[in-house]
Amino acid sequence: MSALFTPLKVGSTTIPHRIGMAALTRNRSTGTVPNEIMLKYYVQRVQGGAGLIVSEGILISRQGTEWLQAPGIWDKAQIEGWKKITDAVHGAGGTIYAQVLGRLSHPDAPEQIAAGEPVYAPSAISARGGKFRFLAGEPGYVTPTEIVDPTVFIAQFKQAAINAKEAGFDGVELHAANGYLVQQFLDFNSNMRTDKWGGSPENRARFAIEILKALIEVWGPNVAMKLSPAGGYNDMGMPLQDIIDTFGYLLREANKLNLAYVTLMKYSAFLDPEYDGKKRATQHDVIETFTPFLTKVPVFANAGVTPAEAEELVGSGKVAGVFFGMNWINHPDVVRRIKAGKQLDNPLDWMTLYGAEGVDPALGYVDYKEATY
Template identity: 35%
Template sequence: MHDRSTLFAPARFGALPLANRIVMPPLTRSRALPDGRPGPSARRYYTQRASAGLIVSEGTAIMPEAVGNPDIPGLWTPEQVTAWKQVTDAVHEAGGTMVAQLWHTGRASHPSLQPGGKLPVAPSAIAISGTTFARDGRVPHVTPRALETEEIGGIVDRYGRAAENARAAGFDGVELHAANGYLIDQFLQDSANRRTDGYGGAVENRARLLREVLDTLTAAVGADRVGVRISPSSTFQDMADSAPVALFTHVLDALSPRGLAYLHLVEPGIVGDDSTAARRPADGIDSAWVRGRYPGRLIAAGGYGREQALRAVESGTVDAVAFGRAFIANPDLPDRLARDARLTEADRATFYGGDDHGYTDYPTLAEQPPAARG
C-alpha cells in the first residue's frame, strides 16, 4: 500500500476540515423535485459518499433564472434550505465536509426552464451551437438576451443571498461555479462576451463579475469558506478566448490575495462530462502552470487515476484530487483507493434523471462479492 501520508492524509482548506485529499466534485444528476428541493434520495446519495475529504454539491441554482437543466436543485427558497439541511446534517453525522456549488447557467438554458418562458440571459446575445436539455428533451440552443448593465448588480446580490442560504442549510462553505461555459465563464471569455460597458472588452472588465461575486460571497460567509472552480481549457458550450494565458493569469492574480478556501481547476482534456484529445492554446493551463501562479490550496479534476493522483499530491503539484465518475459508481472511493481495489464502472445511461438506479444502488467494496473486489 502506498504511504498514507499523502492522498489519504487530512488537511485544512481555509475553514474546511478534510479527512483526506480525495474530493467529490459537483456532479449534476437531475433528480431534484420540481420546486428545486433536492430529491428524496439525495440525503442517502451524499451520505453514502461522506468519506470523501470534501463533497462539493451538484450545481445548485442561485435563483429561478439561473436554472439551465431540468430537475436541478436551488438555494433561493426556505423550503430548499430546509431540504438541504437534512442532507448536510446527515453528511456531518457521517463525518463528512460539504460545500454548495453556486450556479447560474446564463445562456446555457432554455425558455422552457425560465420563469414565464423568457429568454435566458448572458453577457452578449450569442447562442451556443448545438442542442441543450429543455423541459421535454433536447432542443437547439436559443439566442440569449444580453444583460443590461444595471441588471448585473442584482445577480451579484443573489449570489450573496444563496451563500447565506447555503450556510443556513448547514453547508460548510460554497464553491463559485466559474467554469464549463456558464455565466461567470461566459463573462470571462471573449468568445461569449462582446460587451462594450465596464463588464466587457479588456480582461480586467471581463473578470469584473467574478471579482464582484467573490466580494459578495466573502462578505456573506468569509473568504475561508469560499472556493472557485475554473476550466481554462474546456471548449464545452463554445468556450474559447483569444488570449487565454493573459486572461487566466489575470484571474489567478485576482484570486491569489483573497485567502480563499481553495481553487478547483478542471485540467485540460475534459469537456463537460467527456474526455477529449483536442488541443487549444489554453491546454498549457494545467495544475503545474496554476501551481506556479497561485499560492493557495489547489484541487485538480479531470482524468486522474489512482497512481497519478498519488504522485500529484505527493509532489505538491496539487493539494487534493477530485474524482467525478469514479465517485458516482464507488460510494466508498477513498477506501477503495487506499486498498488499491478494483473500481466499479459508472453507467452513463443513469447519470441524468431517473430513479435510484445508478444513483444510490452502487455497492461498497464490503457489499460486493469477493470475486468482484479485485
C-alpha cells in the same frame, strides 16, 4: 498513497485527506427541492470515505434553470431540503460545500417559463452545442438577452450564499467553469461588452472577482472557485496567450482573497465537444500554467485524474489535493477503495446518469455496490 491520506486545512475546516468529491449533476430533486434519496446519496459517499464533498450545482434563481429536477437554493423549501442533507452529512462525519452557479437555459424550459424572464448572458451571443433532451426536437441554445446590470446577478449569488449558510453548508464553491455564466464573462467569444464588464482581461474578470468578494462577505475564508481554462464546453475557448492573460489576472486577484481553495480542471476531451468538425478548447497543462499564480491558496486538480496521478501530484507538491468526479457516481466508496488498493471497476450506467421520467430514481444513483473489504 501516503501523500493523499494526510490532513489539509480548507478554509476554517481541516479535512482528513486530500481526496474530494467534485460536483456532479444528477437531476434527482423533486422539482427544484432536495429530497430524501439525495440525502441517502450524499451520506453513502461520506460513508465511503469522502472527506470534502462539493454538492451538485445549485441554482441561484429560477431564471436560468437549465434542466429538470436540478436543485435550487432561492426559497425556503429548498433551504430546508438542503438542511436535512447537510445535517446528515455532518452526522456521518463529512464536510460539504455548496456549488453555486448561474446557468444556460432555453426559453421553453418549464422553470424558465415559470420565472417569467428571458435567458440572460453577458452579450447576445448564442452558444453552440447543448441539446435540451426534455424538449421536443432537442433544440440547441437560442440567442440570449444581454444583461443590463451584472450587479443584479452578483446580488443573487450573495443571497444564495446567505441561504447556503442557513442550509448548514460548510462553505460555497463558485462554479466559474464549463461555459456557465461566470465563464461567459471571462471568455471574449461570449463577452463582447464595451463597458467595464468586457474588453480587457481585467474587465472580463471583474464579474468573477466581485462575486467572490460578495461570497466572502457572507462566508469569510470558506469560499472556493472552480475554473476550466482548457475547457471547450458550451462553446468556450480562446487562444493560449489570451487564456493566460485572463485567467492569470483572475487568479492573481483571487490569491489576495484568502480563498479556501481553487479547483483547476485539466483538459478533458469529454468536456471539449466538436463544433464545425473541430475541438474548441486550447489544450495545455493547466496545472503547470496556473498554479504559480496561487501562492496563498490551496489548489485542487480535477478532470480525469487517476489515483496514481493523484498521488504524484500531491506527493510532489504540485497541488494540495484532487477532486474525483465521475468515479464517485459508480463507486460510493472511492476513498476506501483507493486506500485499500481496490480497483475502481464498477461499470457506469450512462442510461441512468441523469435519471429519467417514470424510472426509479434509485437506479444508477444509490444502488452501486461497494467493494468487499
